[in-house]
Every structure is written in C-alpha cells, then in structure tokens.
Amino acid sequence: MAHAALAPDIERETAAVWEKVKDFVTPMEWPEQARLIHEINQLKKDRDAVILAHNYMTPDIFHGVGDYVGDSLGLAKEAAKSKAKVIVQAGVHFMAETSKILSPDKTVLIPDLKAGCSLAEAITGADVRLIKQKYPGLPVVTYVNTTADVKAETDICCTSANAVQVVEWAAKQWGVDRVILIPDEFLARNVAAQTHIGIIAWKGRCIVHERFTADDVADMREAYPGAQILAHPECPEEILAAADFAGSTAAMTDYVMAKKPKQVVLITECSMASNIKGDVPEVNFIGPCNMCPYMKRITLLNIRDCLRDMTFEVTVPEEMIAKAALAVQRMIDLPPPAVPARYDLVKARHHVAVELI
Numbered sequence: 001m002a003h004a005a006l007a008p009d010i011e012r013e014t015a016a017v018w019e020k021v022k023d024f025v026t027p028m029e030w031p032e033q034a035r036l037i038h039e040i041n042q043l044k045k046d047r048d049a050v051i052l053a054h055n056y057m058t059p060d061i062f063h064g065v066g067d068y069v070g071d072s073l074g075l076a077k078e079a080a081k082s083k084a085k086v087i088v089q090a091g092v093h094f095m096a097e098t099s100k101i102l103s104p105d106k107t108v109l110i111p112d113l114k115a116g117c118s119l120a121e122a123i124t125g126a127d128v129r130l131i132k133q134k135y136p137g138l139p140v141v142t143y144v145n146t147t148a149d150v151k152a153e154t155d156i157c158c159t160s161a162n163a164v165q166v167v168e169w170a171a172k173q174w175g176v177d178r179v180i181l182i183p184d185e186f187l188a189r190n191v192a193a194q195t196h197i198g199i200i201a202w203k204g205r206c207i208v209h210e211r212f213t214a215d216d217v218a219d220m221r222e223a224y225p226g227a228q229i230l231a232h233p234e235c236p237e238e239i240l241a242a243a244d245f246a247g248s249t250a251a252m253t254d255y256v257m258a259k260k261p262k263q264v265v266l267i268t269e270c271s272m273a274s275n276i277k278g279d280v281p282e283v284n285f286i287g288p289c290n291m292c293p294y295m296k297r298i299t300l301l302n303i304r305d306c307l308r309d310m311t312f313e314v315t316v317p318e319e320m321i322a323k324a325a326l327a328v329q330r331m332i333d334l335p336p337p338a339v340p341a342r343y344d345l346v347k348a349r350h351h352v353a354v355e356l357i
Contacts, residue, residue, distance in 0.1 A: 005031040010038045014064070020278030021059040036300040037064040043307040049086035051303065052079055052099065055249045056269040056295040057090050063278050065303060066090060071249050073144050073159050076102045077332065088306055089314070092294050094120040096314040097148040101324045108314045111302035115294050117145060119234075122204030123183040125149035131180060131357060135200060139170040140180045142327065143187060145206075148316045150183070151324035157331045160187060160233045161248035164194045166331060171197045178355075185356065186210065190233045190240055190343045192354050199354040208269050208290045209234035216288050217242040220265050224286055227263035230255060233343045235267055243267065246343040256283060269295065 006014075014034040018025075025033060037060070044051065044067070052075035053066025062069055068078040072095040079087045080102040087108045089096035092115045100108045128140060128150055142154035143163070151157060155174075158166035158181075167179045179197055181188045183204030192199040212235050220229060221242075230252045231243035240246040245255055249272060256264055256276055263284045266273045270289035277285055305311070316324070 006034055010034055013038055013041075017060075017064045020063040023277065023281075024059045024274050033060050033064070033300060036304055040065045040300065040304050040307060043304065047086050047307055047310070048084050049088055049307060050079060050082050050084040051088045051090055052076070052095070054091035054095065054295065055253075055275060056271050056292055057275070057298060058271050058296070059274045059278055060300055061090050061298065061303065062271070062275045065300070069275075071159065071161070072098060073157075073328075073331075074250070075099070079103055079106070086307075086310075088303060090298050090303060091115070092117045092120070093314065094145060094147050097316055098144060098151075098328065100314055100316045101148060101151070101321050101328055104316075104318075104321050104325075107310075109306050109310065110312055110314050111299070111306040112297040113312050115297040117294055118207040119143075119145045119184055119204050120147050120150075123150055123202055125153045127202075128153035128182070131182070131202075134357070135178075135180060137174070138176055138178055138180050138200070139174045140182065141166055141170050142182055143184050144328070144331075146183060148320050148324050151327050152320045154324070154327040155330070157327045159248060159331075161250050162331070162334070162336065163187060163191045163233075165334065167191055167197050167199070168195055169334060182357075184234055185354075186236050187233050188354050189237050190246070193237070194343060200357060201354040202357050206234045208292045209267075210236070211290055212236070212239050212267050212288070214238040214242055217267070220286065220288070224263055224265070227265050227286055228255075228259070228261040229265045229267065231267035239267055240343050256280060271295070 014037055050067040051065050053062045053069045068075050076098040079099050087099050087106050089110045094117055096108050096110045139155040142157050144157050144159050156170055170179050180200045182202040185201050185203050188199050188201035209232055229243045231239050231246045260283055265286050269292050273285035
C-alpha cells in the first residue's frame with residue numbers, strides 16, 4: 001500500500017513493518033509512526049544503542065524498533081551479550097534495573113520514569129529482610145518482576161518459565177522441604193500445584209492478570225467453542241484450571257507458533273496477541289485482554305526523545321548490583337528447561353494451600 005505522505009526511502013525501509021502492524025495501525029496514523037521508526041533506527045546507529053522491546057509493547061514498537069524482543073529476563077540476557085554501549089528499555093522500570101544488573105558498564109535508559117509495575121511495587125528489600133527473619137534457613141526465590149533492592153536480598157531469581165525448576169533446585173540445595181517464593185501470590189499458588197515442595201508466598205499481584213475471572217473464560221467458551229484458551233501463570237488458579245494451556249509468555253508464543261490454531265484467546269496483556277499475530281496472520285486472536293497502563297507509557301515518541309536527549313538513565317548502586325547479580329546469575333546458570341514451563345492444573349500433582357505471609 002502506497003502512503004502518499006511518506007518519503008519514498010522511509011516507505012521502503014518500513015514496508016515490512018507495515019505488513020506486520022497494519023491490522024492494528026490505521027493508514028492515517030502510519031505515516032507519522034513510520035517517520036518515527038525511521039528516526040529511531042537512525043538514532044540507534046548514532047548512539048550505538050539497542051532497544052529491548054518487551055512482549056507487552058505495542059506492535060509499532062515491537063516490530064518497528066525492537067532489536068531484541070521477548071520476556072524481561074531474555075531481553076536483559078541478550079543486552080548483556082550485545083556490544084552496544086547504550087540500552088533502551090522499552091518496558092518497565094524493574095526490567096531496566098535488571099538490564100543494568102547484567103550490564104553494569106552500559107548506559108541503560110528508560111523513556112518514561114513512571115513506567116512502573118504493580119507487582120514490583122508490592123514488596124521492598126526491607127520486607128524481604130523481615131521475611132528472612134521470620135523463616136530463618138529457608139531459601140528465598142524471587143520472581144524477576146521485582147526491583148533491584150529485592151533481588152539483592154534474594155538467594156535465586158526465577159521466571160514464570162522456570163519457577164518450578166528453581167523452587168525444586170533451591171529446596172534441594174538448602175536441604176529443606178519449604179521455599180519462600182515472592183512476590184506474586186498467584187504464580188506461587190500455581191507453582192505449588194506442580195511440586196511437592198511447600199510454598200510460602202507474598203500477596204503481590206499483577207494488575208493485568210488479577211482482574212481476569214473464571215466467568216471470562218466461560219463466556220469465551222460459550223461465544224467461541226472452537227477457540228484455544230491460553231493463560232499466564234500470574235492469573236488466579238481457577239483461570240489456569242479452565243484454560244486449554246497455561247504458561248509463560250514464551251510458552252504461549254511457542255504454543256501458537258507451533259500449533260497455529262484457527263482461534264486463540266490469550267488471557268494476558270493485550271499487546272501480546274497483537275505482536276504474535278504479526279508473525280502468524282492466519283491465526284485469529286480473540287479477547288478478552290487487559291491493558292497494562294505502565295507498559296503503555298512507552299511510545300515511539302518518547303523512545304525517540306529518550307535516544308535523542310539520552311534520558312532517562314537508570315542506575316543501581318554498585319553494592320546492590322553485586323548482590324542482585326548473584327541471584328540472577330544463579331538462575332541463568334541452571335540448565336534451562338527443555339521447554340518453557342507448562343502449568344497444567346487439570347493434571348496437577350496435587351492442590352495445596354500455600355502459606356501466605
């Protein structure tokens with residue numbers, strides 16, 4: 001499709017991106033977005049920068065300017081391998097901190113300082129110190145969706161893709177039968193159903209995933225009886241039990257890319273479906289979904305401003321980096337799961353109540 005308002009060179013450079021985003025961007029919006037994509041990609045060269053685009057970014061960012069795309073830890077690991085001097089985090093603040101922890105010598109920028117996270121803000125390093133006093137001798141497993149000061153008080157980090165593996169490893173290493181898994185309550189409850197290790201949890205929640213209900217799943221089943229329903233493990237247990245598949249963003253992506261079902265419902269953040277559809281246009285993605293207001297603070301415009309003005313830099317104290325890096329590196333050093341974790345609550349080993357702090 002020719003866009004008369006675009007210079008021919010910009011239209012050529014962005015044609016492949018347009019094909020992936022045209023279902024989500026109107027022809028009226030596209031010329032301005034294409035110009036910003038062109039400008040950002042030029043600024044990346046000028047600044048020796050890479051952009052990490054999380055799965056929950058809008059399609060124009062995800063497909064247009066992201067050098068690395070995926071989940072938060074995967075992005076940070078890729079950034080650490082990169083020779084670029086500057087990292088721009090197209091995501092939220094804890095992700096930028098994780099990038100700084102793994103790449104302390106690089107400049108890490110975030111386009112909007114208010115791009116926070118309800119889950120990361122649910123717990124502090126001081127809280128973790130108190131937890132350790134209450135449960136001495138038990139290992140602390142912390143979700144990567146946490147701030148640097150929380151990671152610094154942690155024994156080992158985990159993602160939703162490897163949480164069961166990490167919990168069982170920590171229990172074995174410490175010689176215990178209970179593990180502290182913080183801060184996501186629902187992830188902890190869903191992990192507890194997949195292992196015989198006792199779980200002590202914290203009442204932290206993601207504002208995107210906690211709002212889904214079993215009625216949402218039932219309504220989708222009735223309206224679209226042939227659709228495959230996939231859910232993220234940050235959702236309540238009843239959502240996972242009612243879904244056809246439950247797993248991390250990586251696992252959900254792999255599922256759709258491999259099976260290419262005609263109709264899919266992703267019980268997670270809205271942009272996830274939009275971004276996957278760019279690569280599998282034959283799949284029909286159906287709601288419901290919830291927007292993350294923090295993720296949506298990141299736009300092409302403030303990414304451009306971030307690179308142009310070199311704002312806003314994310315820093316972490318050196319002593320905190322050293323402690324937090326140990327917890328992250330322990331997880332990275334574990335052999336990765338053969339496939340990203342699947343949370344099968346229909347065939348769960350058992351259903352147990354976690355101990356909620």
